[in-house]
Amino acid sequence: MNPRARPRSTNGQFAKASSTPLSSTSTMATTEQLQEELANLKAQYGELKQLYQENLANASAPAPPPPAAPNIDELERVRSMLSELTKKFEEASSRAPQNTGRPEETGGVPPFIPPPHHQRCAAHITSIITHDFRGSDLYKLDSRYRDKEAAFTFNGSTGQFETSNRAAKEYKTFDMLYIPLVAYFSILSAHLPGQPTVPLVFFKFLVHLQKLARDYEWAAVLEYSIIFFNRRRMEMLESGDYSHWALPDNGLMAEHIYAHRKVTIRGSGSGAGSRGGASTLKPPVVCYNWNQNKCSGSAKCPSGRTHVCSTCGKADHSLVDHPKST
Structure with missing residues (x-):
């Protein structure tokens, strides 16, 4: 077969040769890909060459000398010094005075602070001077009862503080309550240097309380x-307002005090406690109902209480009939 023979069509006629030239697009694309791959290979070769040079330099550098063995004697000497310093620090800390929680006074004459303040918690002092310290917290100012439960309980039905059984046993007298009260007033007075008359009302309250206790x-x-x-x-x-500390609360006294006046009754003079007919003081309970003209017994109280005026202690009249002062 002649290679130059023109191809024939299906009908036996010669097919017409195509006049369109071959496109060079595929050739150009292949050239660009080869150039890009060549650039990548050059970059990788440069990185490998740099890494090889760095490894070669590290291999030729002298190895660092091994660490020297620790000096056992030097370590023991340092440990001994640290132990001695720790011991001295602990001894000095135990002898150091406790922090009072008060800032140092930098100028002028500082207010007088009684020594017991140095033994009290700064939180208590802050509570006192900000007037958050309540009457039920007074035991915290007394070293005898500071670590015990509150001496007073709050009655939710009446909205008032009442003495608990423990308070009745420990605060038996005015003198026992006097100690935390004085501590409270001294702390409060020390933080009111600009009001020198305020401590006077505190002292008047203490005198008033002492008379009531008597x-x-x-x-x-x-x-x-x-x-x-x-x-x-x-x-x-x-x-x-601090002024009302010096004024007795008459309404409060009528509610809690007047019906509980002490009454002295002379005994028969017999017994080991009486000598030569000396009198024995017995504080009976005053009948509160009789003082309000409500007791069912006129001559003798059915409850065994004493029918005397709760204000003056006389038996010829009750609290309702007590003479009004003009």
Whole structure:
């Protein structure tokens, strides 16, 4: 067969040769790909060459010398010094005075601070001077009862603080309550250097409380003092008023004090405690109903209480009929 022969069509005629030239697009695309691959190979070769040179330099560098063995004697000497310093620090800390929580005074004459303040928690002092310290917290200022439960309980039905059984056993007298009260007033006075007359009202309250403790039953006086304390605290907190500490609360006294006056009855003079007919003092319980003209017994109280005036102690009249002072 002649290679130059023209191809024939299906009908036997010669097919017409195509006049369209071959496109060079595929050839150009192949050239660009080869150039890109060549550039990538050159970049990889440069990176490998640099890495080889770095490894060669590291291999030729001298190895670092091995670490020297530790000096056992030197370590023991340092440990001994640290132990001695720690011991001296602990001894110095145990002898150092406790922090009082008060900032140092930098100028002028500082207010007087009684020594017991240095043994009290700074939180208590802050609570006192901000008037958040309540009457039920007074035991915290007394080292005898500081670590025990609160000496007073809050009665939710009446909205008042009442003495608990523990308080009746520990705060038996005015003198026992006097200690935390003086501590409270001294802390408060020390932080009021610009009001020199304020401590006077505190002293008047202590005198008033002492007179009540002398003439009335202590359980009633203790309850009165705590409620009185909380009312004055609210006045100091809300309006900065300290004056009412010096004024007896007559309404509060009528509710808690007057019906519990101490009455002295002379005994028969017999017994080991009496000598030569000396009198024995017995504080009976005053009948509160009789003082309000409500007791069912006229001559003798059915409850065994004493029918005397709760204000003056006389038996010829009750509290309702007590002469009004003009």
